[in-house]
Amino acid sequence: MKKIGVIVGSPRREGNSGRLTNQAVKGVVDAGGEVLLYVLREQNLSPCLEIYGCEKNGQCVIQDDFQQICLQLTGCQAFILSSPIFFYTVSAHTKIFMDRFQSRWVKKYWLDKKPFNHTENQKKGLFISAGASHGKKLFDGALLTVRYFFDTLDT
Template sequence: MTRILAINGSPRKRGNTETVLDAFLRGAESAGAEISKITLVDIDHKNCRGCNACHKKGVCILTDDLTPIFEEVMSSDILVLASPIYSMTVTAEMKSFIDRGQFLWAQKFVTKTLSFSPEHLANHIGVYLGTSGQDILHIFDGAFPVVCAFFNDAGFSYTENVLFPGMDQHGGVKGWPESVAKAESEGRRIAGLLNSS
């Protein structure tokens, strides 16, 4: 069974991002996937200190509620990073999570203790699910390289974006039910990419 882990980076409970994310997960579950969601605002954790201790042994010296979540990430088949656009990129919550993943980068490029085969990458999919208030050209461009960096370090092929620009003009998901339908359809489709392989 395909295991999907969703990391919700929105600080707003039951807002636009969480609503379409939940729809995505419903669609994935209907396609036979095992789903799990973590909301970062509920997690008690510290920010990366930039101490570079992980460059020595590839291990983060911080231990908190975020520590076991990275184990869940590495045991998932599909990883969904969900974040609205705040100040032209992902939220502070999502950025803090990604920064804490620096130890994975250290394992890959410094200690050389982590690598991913082409077969692994072909069977591990990274998905960015994004929402934005504005509907302007390149609104998500600041988020793409941030999530891409984490997917690369954690061994996921970043192949999928599920994007919902212009939430303001629609009045959010309540005024844009098509966004929920699209999210559910995309969840079903993306879960099927591995279930059918």
């Protein structure tokens, strides 16, 4: 059975990106998968303080819900990240969460270790988003940010 980590970055309970994510979660469950769901607005997450406490072992030294989320995500075979588009990028909740993975970037690129200590093949990632503005470049900023975030996670 596949375990999928689902990160919901919308500040609204019934927002458009949240509704799309609920459908993806239903599909995972209907296919027999297990879902670990994290609604970021309900988590206690501080922003990255860039104090480099992570440079010794790739672990963030800020004590909040981030450590538990990372520990639980370690066993996931795939990730779903969802966020509405705010000013052509992800929501503040999502960006704070992503920035905290700077510690995993340090682990991967400075310490030359796997971000989650996993040995299996590269994980899969899916980004779900919705935005109300019009324009061909509405998602470009978010897609670039998410692409580099997923790269840090070997996704």
